[in-house]
Amino acid sequence: MKNIINLLVVLFVSQLIIAQDYKFGKVSKEELQEKFNSLDSSASATYLYKYRKTFYEYQEQKGFQLITEIHERIKIYNQEGFDYATKAINLHKSGSYHETVTGLKAYTYNLAEGKIEDTKLKKDGIFKTEKSKYRNETKFTMPNIKEGSVLEYEYKIISPFYQNVDEFHFQYAIPVKKLEAQFQAPEYYNFKVNVKGYLRITPKVENKRDKIVFRNKSRSGGTGFGNPTSKTTFSSSTLEFNKEVSTYNLENIPALKEEPYVNNINNYRSSVKYELSYKKLPQSTIEYYSTTWEDVVKTIYKSSSFGAELNKSGYYEDDIDNLISSTSDPKKRIALIFDFVKSKVKWNEYYGYHTDDGVRKAYKEQVGNVAEINLMLTSMLRYAGLKANPVLVSTRQNGIPIFPTREGYNYVISCVELPTGNVLLDATNKYGSPNILPYRTLNWEGRIIKKGGASSQINLYPNENSKNSILMMIDLSEEGDIEGNYRSVKTNHSALSYRNRYNNSDKDDFLEKLENKYGGLEVSDFKVTNTTNLSKPIMESYKFAKESQADIIGDKIYFSPLFFLCTKENPFKLEKREFPVDFGYPSSSTYRITINLPDGYKVESLPEASALVLPENLGSFKYILSQNQSTIQLLIDTKMNTSIVSPLYYETLKSYFKQFIEKENEQIVLTKI
Secondary structure, rough: OOOHHHHHHHHHHHHHHOOEEEEEEEEHHHHHHOOOOEEOOOOEEEEEEEEEEEEEEEEEEEEEEEEEEEEEEEOOOHHHHHHHEEEEEEEEOOEEEEEEEEEEEEEEEEEOOEEEEEHHHHHHHHEEEEEOOOOEEEEEOOOOOOOOOOEEEEEEEEEOOOOOOOEEEOOOOOOOOEEEEEEEEEEOOOEEEEEOOOOOOOOOEEEEEEEEEEEEEEEOOOOOOOOEEEEEEEEEEEEEEEEEEEEEEEEEEEEOOOOOOOOOHHHHEEEEEEEEEOOOOOOOOOOOOOHHHHHHHHHHHHHOOOHHHHHHOOOOHHHHHHHOOOOOOHHHHHHHHHHHHEEEEEEEHOOOOOOOOHHHHHHHEEEHHHHHHHHHHHHHHHHHOEEEEEEOOOOEEEOOOOOOOOHHEEEEEEEEEOOOEEEOOOOOOOOEOEEEOHHOOOOOOEEOOOOOOOOEEEEEOOOOOOEEEEEEEEEEEEEEEEEEEEEEEEOOHHHHHHHHHHHHHOOOHHHHHHHHOOOOOEEEEEEEOOOOOOOOOOEEEEEEEOOOOOEEEEEEEEEEOHHOOOOOOOOOOOOOOOOOOOOOOOOOEEEEEEEEEEOOEEEOOOOOOOOEOOOHHHHEEEEEEEOOOOOOEEEEEEEEOOOOOOOOHHHHHHHHHHHHHHHHHHEEEEEEO
């Protein structure tokens, strides 16, 4: 019994010794000696500790300010983790109001001959940048980074935007060993709590007392000739109030790992969003904020920088009258007005559903933000007698608007309702076409706003497949080299994507990237047609040559008939996926390849024909090979008939990709006659 007690004492003392100390600067040798994360050996880094406290602090003259305190400690295992040595802090601003960073201090810790050495972040490692009219950035890069380093920093953000509480994130691209977070809200602010993600997150909620001390100063005396001196009197008063404190305490949080075809990983990150529901300050009337989508939309619609701008028309009427006078056909009027706006007003790269300088100024100066361009477009379409309405959109980068918040949308496009269906338009991209929206806007559903502010959801994903048809004529030599001709024809979103890349690039650089993409392909006679003629598909053609595209073993030649176009790797690697696969838009690809065999060789064996079909007509794959005496013909036809595949079909989709990649890489065998 005595031995058991002694063992328990030893274990208890050992636990005390190795217990983590999360006070700033208390980095241990054990943390520095750690070689990998025992729960995720693939991690390049780990958050040893993440701390965030967000609360309200009353400041005289300014009122309540939103304060966020951050403290993070990161372990770097290898060079891939060096990215975590740079931290960028986004700071919002609007007019004369802006967020600021204070109290920044940071150290890098390393082991040197068994001793802990710390290197302090100096001012020359801190960079402050104005990123846009809405955002500043403070960025710092930690000094003396090595494999095995531990980084630690803390800072405070002071924000005048009391109504905008940044989302609390609890899951990251690397594991987290210990996370503590706290949100404190005075009784004057009532919040709605929105939770998302797959972790079970339950805060400890307490009510506590707090107070504001008001300090007053008054002067008396000194008003007459006989009493020249004055007296200053100081006094104070106290206002006590309740506050709600929500505390989160989590340990060993697994990494949220990226995988291809995710529209925005933040949609699935475990997090909590506090959305201000109403405000009731002492001796003031209650002020409600958005609590339903109807409230959100009406607030936006009634804004002077949205609804009022939409109703302005005098600045363009003469131009539109001249433009559409020759036709009454609705589709032709849509096309004419759409092309007119695209050529008339250049997008300044600013997002938002509110105008900045207004539609009149944008029209006059021929430059504007998203709202100015697409609200102008909508107004013109209405003026032309069309049933047009704006559509609120959340871009892929902004995430899916799951909960009704004003931050849920950050973009606006236009929609025309025709008897044949809706036509979606975005005039910010000069290569866009009706119902061919920029990729950034293809994000589940938007919200169409009718006159008066009523709204309903509208699907943003296209129904029609974007096609990519490839034709190749290839001469194969007995040394295994190939040369030939390549031609591709692209439509819809495939064409839009190509035009954006090609028309906005240096042509020599574009060609170099093409050659490097296929491992040193030699390209000549490169030509692209219909680069700006959006009524026709874009076509790319060139001659090519590439060495060593077949294996020569004895008197046999082995090769894949797709050569350098083969898909080598399955993009889906997770054992299980909790979130949908998002392809952006439905698509189809067709390969027609003719291979001229080298003289003196014949076909010994060909891969068998194959056909794969996904359930519910989600997609299909067809592979057909045929031959005659001197040539081989290959036809591959692949279709993905939907933009989104549910995670319920992930295993099936993963297997489907595995099978067709294996089929693409199967080899033809030629033998010498």
